[in-house]
Amino acid sequence: MNNTSTTYIPESFDKHSFQQDLINWYQSIRRELPWRENQDPYRIWVSEIMLQQTRVDTVIPYFNQFMERFPTVKDLANADEQDVLKAWEGLGYYSRARNLHTAVKEVVATYDGQIPSESSELKKLKGIGPYTLGAIMSIAFDEPIPAVDGNVMRVMSRIFEMYDNIADQKSKKKFEQVVEAVISKEDPSSFNQGLMELGALICSPKKPKCNECPVSYYCTAFSKGIQEELPVKTKAKKQRTIAYFAMVIEADGQYLIQKRPAQGLLANLWQFPLVEQAEFPKDEAIHYIELEYGLNLEMIHEGKQVKHVFSHVIWVVYPIFCRVSDGDISTDHGQFVTLEDMDQYPLSKVQHKIKQQIATT
DNA sequence: AAGCCGGGGCG
DNA sequence: CGCCCAGGCTT
Numbered sequence: 001m002n003n004t005s006t007t008y009i010p011e012s013f014d015k016h017s018f019q020q021d022l023i024n025w026y027q028s029i030r031r032e033l034p035w036r037e038n039q040d041p042y043r044i045w046v047s048e049i050m051l052q053q054t055r056v057d058t059v060i061p062y063f064n065q066f067m068e069r070f071p072t073v074k075d076l077a078n079a080d081e082q083d084v085l086k087a088w089e090g091l092g093y094y095s096r097a098r099n100l101h102t103a104v105k106e107v108v109a110t111y112d113g114q115i116p117s118e119s120s121e122l123k124k125l126k127g128i129g130p131y132t133l134g135a136i137m138s139i140a141f142d143e144p145i146p147a148v149d150g151n152v153m154r155v156m157s158r159i160f161e162m163y164d165n166i167a168d169q170k171s172k173k174k175f176e177q178v179v180e181a182v183i184s185k186e187d188p189s190s191f192n193q194g195l196m197e198l199g200a201l202i203c204s205p206k207k208p209k210c211n212e213c214p215v216s217y218y219c220t221a222f223s224k225g226i227q228e229e230l231p232v233k234t235k236a237k238k239q240r241t242i243a244y245f246a247m248v249i250e251a252d253g254q255y256l257i258q259k260r261p262a263q264g265l266l267a268n269l270w271q272f273p274l275v276e277q278a279e280f281p282k283d284e285a286i287h288y289i290e291l292e293y294g295l296n297l298e299m300i301h302e303g304k305q306v307k308h309v310f311s312h313v314i315w316v317v318y319p320i321f322c323r324v325s326d327g328d329i330s331t332d333h334g335q336f337v338t339l340e341d342m343d344q345y346p347l348s349k350v351q352h353k354i355k356q357q358i359a360t361t
Numbered sequence: 362a363a364g365c366c367g368g369g370g371c372g
Numbered sequence: 373c374g375c376c377c378a379g380g381c382t383t
Contacts, residue, residue, distance in 0.1 A: 048378065049378095049379095051379095052379045053367080053377055054378075055377065058368080058369065059378090090368075092369090093366055093368085094366080094367080095380080126381090129381085131378075132379075132380085135378070150377060150378080151377085193378090197378095205375080205377090265365085309368085310365095310367055312365060313365090349369095364383080366379105369377090370377090371375090372375095
């Protein structure tokens with residue numbers, strides 16, 4: 001069985017014309033984005049990490065603030081992780097920020113702050129996988145290395161009528177081989193970005209705008225009218241739901257928040273204490289916190305239920321507003337801070353939704 | 362290979 | 373509400 005790219009690329013495919021048409025189109029519609037001002041590898045790197053699983057419009061303000069706060073590799077390397085997470089607050093996938101921070105410190109320690117332009121070195125850095133490696137190498141260093149993301153797999157699956165399941169990790173290697181075979185050596189940066197832009201703007205998952213496509217001439221799926229059938233992708237498993245009580249504990253205008261564990265969901269972010277409803281009914285949850293945290297509490301009122309959908313789990317959180325009844329706020333399960341001071345701590349969206357309910361009461 | 366890891370936008 | 377998105381790490 002022949003698994004090489006030649007299996008997919010027809011004899012009639014005119015690689016050079018394809019490259020020209022794609023690149024010309026990209027140059028004509030190319031947007032001026034903050035990370036496209038120059039070829040600074042640091043800016044390209046940060047942007048590519050932020051753009052993982054995240055749309056351009058969402059990233060723009062985060063990128064600008066991040067660059068203002070951490071203008072250089074060394075600035076970021078010297079920063080506290082809490083400050084890096086604070087800059088990432090709301091973007092999600094916080095391990096991206098922690099890995100980037102780790103990698104940048106590695107660049108300072110091992111490469112004297114100079115981001116390596118050798119792909120074998122770059123690939124060693126935390127958080128730089130096959131896609132990001134290709135993106136940085138092509139955009140910052142003009143090296144013809146494939147940068148295959150979800151967009152590119154969709155585009156390629158249609159142009160070359162590939163039925164590989166894009167949810168399957170091993171399919172990615174096939175797509176990389178195909179891109180490898182057709183990538184422009186003259187302008188790999190525009191070529192790679194053109195493919196991604198095409199996937200984002202024209203070759204969309206549903207109802208692709210084939211009449212506006214600069215490379216529809218080369219597209220096998222379009223010629224057969226089967227563009228909506230591709231790519232093949234198996235469905236993700238449904239998330240399980242976990243129900244929590246969020247204990248909003250107030251004492252003299254201050255509220256108890258605590259740092260989440262260094263591993264797992266929302267690692268190292270801060271939260272109002274959570275109690276799983278499966279473990280404690282409502283009345284027992286307060287009593288549990290009193291015993292465990294060494295606080296005396298009285299309930300004030302119940303809040304409005306907050307639902308939050310993550311990638312693999314759904315949280316339903318029911319806020320319970322309490323007050324410390326005896327003025328003794330000593331506990332080793334977090335710290336009491338004012339709402340104003342809370343702005344210094346990285347909180348997830350869920351926690352912000354709960355915090356919002358304090359302001360309105 | 363499968364599971365884990367956020368949040369937002371869109372039909 | 374389901375699906376998708378400029379993915380990578382861990383197990």
